[in-house]
Amino acid sequence: MTKIGVHSFVWSAGSSREALDAVLTRSHELGFDLVEFSYIDPKQVEVSWxxxxxxxxxxxxxxxxxxxxEGDVSSEDPAVVTNGEAILDAAVALTRDLGGTKLAGILSSSHGKQEQAVTKRGWDTSVAAVSRAANRAKQAGVTLNLEIVNRFESNMLNTAAQGLAFIEATGASNVLLHLDTFHMNIEEADVGLAIRHAGDKIGYVHIGESHRGYLGTGSIDFPKIFDALVAIGWDDVVTFESFSSAIVDRDLSLKTAIWRDLWSDNVALAEHARRFITLGMETARLKADLVRQAHLPSS
Structure with a gap:
């Protein structure tokens, strides 16, 4: 059965105990199965609590x-790559210590618009660094899920096919794809086909609308996406991600160009998202069942 997650920035960008507890409480009250946190500093948060x-x-x-x-693992500066690996190791440790198994996001290069295409040297450097980090993460029981993002947020992995080639190059069984419908809607020729092609190499899924607001109010063909997830037998987490200038994390808001209020009532937004994803997956399963049924005539 598909589990439904919610990004913490739907609720708060704060890292105080009060803010974090409110994120958890709200998510639990509304029936979500998982909470995703953008990396939080263990020095500022009591991880055991x-x-x-x-x-x-x-x-x-x-x-x-x-x-x-300064932590770009595709950099030509060895010191920057070393720092990037240390950042990945710290994030793996945080994931493990919180009881999680999935580290996701832009882990193969720095997050932000680049001024030139990635070089072969940069690609190879990143593959080697991620492979080493994955080997250490395996000991912690954590997977590295490489987010496929649009061209304005990375010059490394913009399509699922690029991600699959990267994963194959690492040779690591715990390096997987993190697919996000917002980004796929920009870069993929066909989002549903890309999901089907990626299949069992998908480790994490973000559901987000084309404008980052209420699901179903933008241009994304969600029935095709839900059909594809059912077709590959996806029964893991689908996490709702949405950003609005109503809840601001300065760094992420600048990098993802969040300039307007796409929502102000986060409870209504989250309730709608959970219903939308649940109904979407259920409908896709019912369609798949109908396709499989032969309906042979009785004698």
Missing amino acids: LAGRLRELNLGVAISMGLPP
């Missing part, structure tokens, strides 16, 4: 992040 609250509320957790320029 947060892990305990997640267990108390029976909530799963995922961590997402984008590498900063």
Whole structure:
């Protein structure tokens, strides 16, 4: 059965105990199965407390992040690559200590618009760094889920096919794809076909609308996406991600160009998203069942 997650920035961009507890409580009250946190600094958060609250509320957790320029593992500067690996290792440790198994996001390069295409050297450097990080993450029981994002947020992995080639090059069984419908809607020739082609190499899924607001109010063909997820037998987490200038994390808001209020009532937004995803997946399963039924005439 598909689990439904929610990004913490639907509720709050704060990292105080009060803010984090409100994120968990709201998510639990509205029936979500998992909360995704953008990377939080263990020096500013009592990780053991947060892990305990997640267990108390029976909530799963995922961590997402984008590498900063000073931690770009595709850099030609070895010191920057080394720093990037240290950042990945710290994020893996946080994921493990919170009781999670999925580290997701832009893990193969820095997050942000680049001024030139990635070079073969940069690609190879990133593959080697991610492979080493994945080997260490495997010991922690954590998968590295490489987010496929649009051209304005990375010059490395913009399509699922590029991600599959990267994964194959690492040779690591715990490096998987993190697919996001917002980004796929920009870059993929056919989002449904891309999902079917990626198949069992998908480790994490973000559901987001073309304008980052209410699901179903933009241009994305969600029935095709739900059909594809059912076709590949997806029974893991589908996490709702939405941003509005109503809830601002300065760094992420600038990098993802969040300039307007696409919603102000986050409870209504989240309730709608959970219903939308649940009904979408259920409808896709019913359609698949009808396709499989032979309906032979009785004698």
